[in-house]
Amino acid sequence: MYETIAFYLFSALTIGLFLITVMSKNVLYAMTSLAAGMVLISGFFFILGADFLGVVQLIVYVGAIMALYSFAMMFFDATRDIKERNTNSALVFALGGLSALVLVLMFAAPIYSENIKALYPMHESIGNAQDVGIVLFTKYLVPFEVAAVMLLVAMIAGIILAGKKMDQSLTEDLSADDEILTTKDAK
């Protein structure tokens, strides 16, 4: 019963919030509603018994990612309303609607099968975090490590792209030869 109420509430709220994220002209509103929607999604996780996932969602998304966006927003000075031109709304909404329709139809179909045995079953006896931990550090150890590399890549990428060294482009700096050529062409 609670689950039902919670589900519908959360569903309505997330849909609404994300709609704001997508439709709003104000970056701040969009971001805030995004953050709020993500919090509510973690609520879904809790309903579904994925406690650990819910926590991670809160920490990573609401914490880390939103913080990153906030910094970025400050950098871009994007607090003003944003003007967006050239949007072919009809096409966009038709595509969105169509994809929604297909996805909904697809998911509304009896996709679930009773007869499928879980490969990595959850254990009622132990907590979700332990359960997750066991699978993550046995079966999914390699992806986990790769994800670490991926985060390293992201870190390096973020650092060097935002770094000062990028300000002076060697690709466009003209050496002596280039200048000779340029002057030659100018003649």
Next chain:
Amino acid sequence: MMETLVYIALFAPFAGSLFAALFGMGKRQVFVGIVASALLFISFVASVMLAIYVVKTGTPIHVMMMEWINAGDIRIPFGFVVDQVSVTMMVVVTLVSTVVHIYSIGYMDHDKSFNRFFSYLSAFVFSMLVLVMSDNFLGLFIGWEGVGVCSWLLVGFWYHKPDQPREVNPSISPSWAANEAFIMNRIADLGMLIGIFIIYWNTGTLQYDEVFAQLPYLPQWILDAAAIALFIGAMGKSAQFPLHTWLTDAMEGPTPVSALIHAATMVTAGVFLVIRANPLFAMTPEVSFFIAALGTFVAFFAASMALVNRDLKRIIAFSTLSQLGYMFAAAGLGAYWIALFHLAAHAFFKALLFLGAGNVMHAMHDELDIFKMGGLKKVMKWTYLYMGIASLALAGIPPFAGFFSKDAIIETAFNEGTYVLWIILVVTAGMTAFYSFRQVFLTFWGDERYKQYGIHPHEMYKFVLVAMSPLAVLAIIAGFFQPWFHEFITTLLPDYEMSHHTHELILVLTAIVLAFAVGGIALAYKMYAKGLKRDPKVENSFIYRLLANQYYIPQLYEEMISKPYAMISEALWQKVDLKIVDATVDTIAKFFYYTGDGVRKMQTGNLSNYLNWMAVGGVALLVVAALSAVIG
């Protein structure tokens, strides 16, 4: 021994041609002409020796030189046969050629391309000998084409002359006339080739003897088809209607050429073919009758055009055409030996006539209009004599050669019961006499009109006149050899005897023909002996203009064939090839190019569009997959 003679007879002219060709681009060298003539004389001697041999033994000589085309099942050798028919032709050809060669030394003495001329002329003789001596149809075809090319070279000998409007010069230019001759002959040659194909695929061989041996086993329609096809070939070479226009235009060539090729030898090749293939034509009576009818028609048709022509050489050319018609009439009626006899006799007097005309031309500085001549007998006695003899022979006045041969043909027509043909031939004989003597009188008698044009005619060189004498003698006496020839030739050719009924009437018939001939001469005398009297009313009459313009046939060909052909060609090129075929290809290429130009517009550079494309693509994939799922 005899084989060597065959080769000597055949290759001596070829050697002469090559010899002359060596000096072809050099300065005029009289010895070139002498050597070529000497070689031809050798060939003539060899031919005569062969003739004697054949007469004596009565057996043909068959020489196999080498293999030529061996492919699939076809075996075509270079083989030569010297039998009664071919040896007759060889003697006639080499004799006339020798005379013409010697004549040419005189006639061409001022020409820059003297050496080249002899090269061509000897090459022609060689080709002609190949034509008559070959033992198979394809060998004959080699000669056939060879004489065609030589004719083309010789007609177009003065290639540097410009094209003129048809009104000024009906033959336009030598090179034009040469091309016309070649192309018209080619049309006929296609027929000839088809005939060869028919023969090959039905008998499996092209050797005369083997082919003729198999003829009785072939169905009639195939025989008819083969005969028709071969006759089409003959029509081209012998300038039968409707492929006759080239012959008169071919008079653009030097006169010795006209004498040799377009009177004595090459044009008779068609007749020769019919005679050669007599077993075939004998088995196809309908075709043969058609040949006879066409021959008769041409005889009359050509004679009619000769009546009003003013051009010395063209008159003779028309008369040649007319005489060829006689020969075909004879051959078509089955009197092959008579046709061959007329062929030989005609060769002598017609060559003589042409050479005489050449003398006149030489004297008149290439003036050919008989209206501008007259009274030449004073300055050109010998020529006058020769041309008189030749004209008498042509007109069929006894005892000249033409009387015997032509009379026999006319009798044959009567004998066969084809009285219509007979009447036409008789009338034509009268017309022949008329136009021959019209020409003689206008040229040699009457007032000296040439003086108005400041021409000082002179007689030809002595040696030339001497060289012409054998022809003159033959034109006179050849007729007396008729019985002897008859006996000789009918060992090979089917005999043709007049029926009893005809025999009884023979004097009457001869008298009728003679009456027409003499009447023609008399009329000519009355009209032209005193000089030229022109009557504008006559000259403007429809008939006169029709005849003078050769029934407008050259114009008709020009308007109906040449011009449309050129127009269609141009249209095919400009409209079809460039605008349709090629344009289609380019359009396909452009289609892709412009598609590329169109499609690249999707590449707007705008990320949002790209994202939309992704979504659209996803949806499209969905549709395709759904369609596929539904259909599959």
Next chain:
Amino acid sequence: MENILSILVFFPAVAGLLGFVVDKKSARAYGITVAAIEFLLSLWLWFSFDSANAGMQFVEMIPLIPDFGVSYYLGVDGISLFIVIMATLMTLIGMMSMSIKENVKNMIVTLLFLEMTMVGVFVALDAIIFYLFWELSLVPMLYIVGAWGGPLRVYAAIKFFLYTFAGSLIMLVGLLFMAYVYHNLTGVWSFAITDWYAMVLPVNYQLWLFAAFFIGFAIKVPMFPFHTWLPYAHGQAPTIGSVILAAVLLKMGTYGFVRFSLPMFPDASVMAITPIAFISIIMIIYTAMVAYAQKDIKQVIAYSSVSHMGIIMLGLFAMNAEGISGSVFQMLAHGIVSGALFMLVGMIYDRMHTKEMSKFGGIAAVMPKYAVIFGIMTMASVGLPLTMGFVGEFLVLLGFYEISPIMTILAGTSIILGAVYMLSVLKKTFFGPITNEAVKKLKDLTPLETWSLVPLVLIVIWLGVYPKPVLEPIDNSVKAMLTFMHEKAITPEAKEIIKVPQTIMEVK
């Protein structure tokens, strides 16, 4: 020397590579020497060739991609032998008479590579190797037309390349399908043509495969309506390019028909007789008329090539030894005659810098030697007996008469129409009064030019008078092929139409 074919193929290529090092001024001498050696090698091939043997000789086989059935597989028979010799000869003669002054070295190197591909196509017995040389031959030709050609050269070169390339890709699909069928039947991959010969295919397969090969070959031949690249290519190409193109490259298409279509798909070939004859007749008549309408002397020769190729195509589908042997012989004749004609046109172009016939007239008087040789070649082109052109044309028409008299009559108009346009060329160019001042100053052929043409004249006459040395090996191979086609044919009509000559020599 068992591997003489490999030497023949790769000698020019190696020489071409080394040619990069040769000094510019000596390049031409180098090229002529190499081409002469190559020609002598090909003559040697002929002398060591066993004329009585109708099968493949000098066979070499090295597996290259066994998993895919591709091997380096060469051999010659009577059909290909002479085309190879002609290719080497025309390269040599073309180089001798070459008048190009710019980038001679590049031209020489390109020609040598082209020679490799040309020889390669005709000796390859593996379909992939055949295809390889086939395609590769486009590249040097592209360069020759594009670099030394006339004003539209780039357009012409690209058109030539793309058109042929597109066609041959369809053919490639056919080759691949053939290999697939072979694999299905035998379980082995093979692209060896001789292996493919052994396959008896169902008629519908034959038809499809025939169609695929047809497109590739027809564009190369070029058959109507795929011929439009040819006038451009010829019109724009330098003389040497036209010579090689007309003499050798076009033969690749007709050779393809003999090598692939006929023996592999006898039933389909028989079914295709009528349509192909129809197209051939269009080629013969239509292009002859178009040739007549041309103003540019080179275009006349170009279109006449198409017309002659029509004769060759017709002969190939005569399905009897007369027609096919004649057709192969006609390939040689056309190669030499049209090659010579293009050379002649090139010589006048070098002097006059124009190919417009209206600018000429009366050349015979100032250039007699030139006129004589041109005249001889013209006569060979219109098929005068005792020239090379007659033997082939006669045999083709004779052969096809067995199939259809009516069509033969239509095709036979080529002897008339050919005379019409060629004589009109002669008339416009050589005869008549001299109207153009420039003509008066023309010099007759130089000794070099003369001596590069005289051999061709001699060949034209020699093989017209005594074609046996060439015709006999061709005929033997053709007869063997026909016998084999007859046995292979499955439909009764095909068995009936494919005529085995009564005089078959035993295949040793």
Next chain:
Amino acid sequence: MIGLEHYLIVSAILFSIGLVGVLRRRNLLMLFFATEVMLNAVNIAFAAISHYYNDLTGQMFAFFIIAIAASEVAVGLGILIVLYKKYGSLDLDDLASMKG
């Protein structure tokens, strides 16, 4: 009772919302938000399926999606920063120098 479909449908709707956002947004930052929405929608689906199959794999996938999202944000923002330095704008309509 709330079944799997309910969650999945919510997920589908959210995914579509995200898609609409991606398609209509012209500001790159806002566009990135929309991609986050899409990934979050998928996470719901995974968690729900995981729950109903009683299988942990779905949760694992969701973890990794979160990690990926985080990395993407880092790299994406890095690129946006250099871009902004150069163009002074985040509007992708200004960003069409390469086309055709």
Next chain:
Amino acid sequence: MLQPINVSLESLNLITLAPMLIAIAGGLIILIIDLINEKLHKSLYVMLTLLILFIDFGAVLGLNVNERGFFDVMMIDGISIISQLMVIAGSMLFIPLALTSKRFHEFEYPEFFALFLFMIAGFQFMVASDNLILIFVGLETASLSLYTLIALHNRSNSYEAAVKYFTMGALAAGFFAMGSAVVYAMTGSIELYQVAEVLAARMSGAIEPVPVIAVLGSSILLMVAFAFKLSLFPFHTWAPDVYEGASAPLAGYMSVVPKIAAFVVSIRIFGMYIDLGVEWVRDIILVLAVLTMTLANVMALVQQDVKRMLAYSSISHAGFIVAALALDTTEGNTAIFLYYALFMFTNLGAFAMLWISRHKVRRFNNRYDHPYEKFAGMIKIVPMGAVVMGLFMLSLAGVPPFSVFWGKIYVMQAAVNAGYIWLAIVMGLNSAIAAYYYLKLVVYMFLKEPVKDVDTVYYNISKPLMAIIGLATVATVAAIFYVQPLISYLYYMISASGY
């Protein structure tokens, strides 16, 4: 209660992980070296990268076929080995292109090389697993590195390229995730072998049948993600812009290596679908293939820039190869790898030629670095260069005996063998269309006069680049001699892994 889990080291089969670890370790080493001394020349890093890749290559060669490791997450089958080998080989061929005579921005970063190695590791993970999670993570590792590498070229075009690629990549990632979710919903698993079993059972009706629309949806969602990666029409839109914006070596690299990895995953996923009898997957791949090769070709026709033309040409080639994917035969799959192996050398050569002719200023055109005019009359300026570039173009056009030809006929043969003759014909015709734009460059190089003075073209050349071009030339020309071992090796590996 929780039990301690005993995992024996042997059962983990650590060796399966060794190649990727080598690459990652190499990346870290480079980072550490940079920490110690940051003034080192790029050549050091290039050589280090090469060495690391060399070891990596050796490690992959040492793998046994059909092993699994790490709780079956790692999957070392034939295609994973050959694709890893090709990824590494491709990387080894392209990385020396950093050694130009002129300085370009990205190569001055040691991190460039670290990221490059991480990217390779990402690709290796991607291909060495049938677990959608690892595939996804590997894919993202590699992609994120690649976005950064593109942006590091450091000029406005490269940022634009990176943003476009990144954003579309993010959308594709969303699709991939959603597709995986649907797969998971249908089968309760994300490991493909398990997925295949369950799907087979559900589709055959052994257990509850799966709704068709779900199968449809999952395949389409995944297809969109991979069609993006493989740059298939109409998901290719990023490719020309990214190739144009990226430096030439990277563009060349992108046209080969990421696609190989994406193809491996596509073979695994879509091969599974087709094996299950889902014919529409085959159909949509065929439709995509035909559209891609044709439309990319016609767009390439109208390009003014060689690099952009080569971008479209790469798209078209990808369309060509993806057709082989639809065949789902061993030969088809062999064809994919064979084609890329052969295409790699030629493409390497072509892009290397562009790279050596790269100027920092755009001398010929305001927008393009490599407009056709730049190569006009190249035969007169650098004859050897023109000949070599001409060879590459002919090879790309599929003129025998150059390398791409063999790939082409193998693909076409595979199509013919699978009964898709029309497809082979379409491929043939497309090759003909494609020949035009390759020829256009040949025409410019050989048949036109230079537009400007002669010192234009070989501006950026250096010995290592010449060596690489020489290598590419030899490999392009001599393809006929190594095609046989290549085919037999590839065919063996692919049939051994059951594809």
